[in-house]
Amino acid sequence: MLITCPYCGPRDVIEFTYQGDGNRARPEPASQNFEAWNAYVYDRLNPAGDHNEIWQHSGGCRAHLRVVRNTLTHEISSVTFVRGHHGSASRPEAEDRS
Amino acid sequence: MVERQSPLEPDFHVGSHGNFEHGVEVILTETRPDSIVQLAAWPGEEKMLIAAIRTVTGLALPDGAGAGVSDGVKSAFGFAPGKFIVAGEAEGLADAFAKVVTPVIGTVTDISHGRTAIRIAGPKAEWVLSKFFAIDFALTAFAVGAGRSTVHHDIFAQIQRTGTDQFDIYVFRSFARSVWKALCRASEEVGYDVQ
16 A cells, blocks of 8 residues: 655655544533543444544654545545645645644 | 874775786775764755855755765765764864854764775775665766665665766664674675775
8 A cells, every 4th residue: 555645755655653533622621511522532434435544644744644545445645734835845746734 | 184094994804805817807995084974954954054064165056866976075865854964084074063153053973983885986886885775876877976865784874876887885883893794794705805
């Protein structure tokens, strides 16, 4: 499987580390809402299809990436930086400032 | 100046090695820059940092992912978003950058003692490196001056192409001898010179 890092270009999956489900929303650290914490820790969508994931290019530029991977075909339809970068930091067409 | 010892010393044997009867196709050496500096820009400050690199070194670093430049004495290249490596033969590069790269722009880390720079050159340099790293070394994909971050079995390597058939590989000093021995072993079948 190849992941096209927005900075480094296409690289083998061995250079990347999976950092977990990208759909989770972490509650505020002081939150007492146990249902929200329970959902954050345990609930997963487990879709048969496109899945939002967080990966780190740990064997390359070390940037954290938002990846949409199809769990049936392993096809990767989108890779963007988790944090926005500017100017020389990235190829402009791959930039994500969300 | 304190004489810096090379971590490659016990396995650095000048001369021709391997299958060199039909010619030497790879040249291995250590470039031993006296300064290796890692620079990082805060988001949005990359252009200011590139300007600082020009002020200190005179190198006009092109804008873009992995872009770099080398004048044979000093080298600079991007290896991650907003992060750059600058190497030079003169000592004190980190101090010079610390005066120019203000805390508003980014950070300066002196890694002169933390990295070893190994140079591989020759017509089979690309071929030997392709045994190690799963990246495209073709000149069309990896331009002269450009940098790449990659790994060889969890050993980080920052590679800059400093010529059409020449690459400088920056590795952690503690892993350098191991990488060196592996490079020598991989070069045996085409014949290599250590200079």
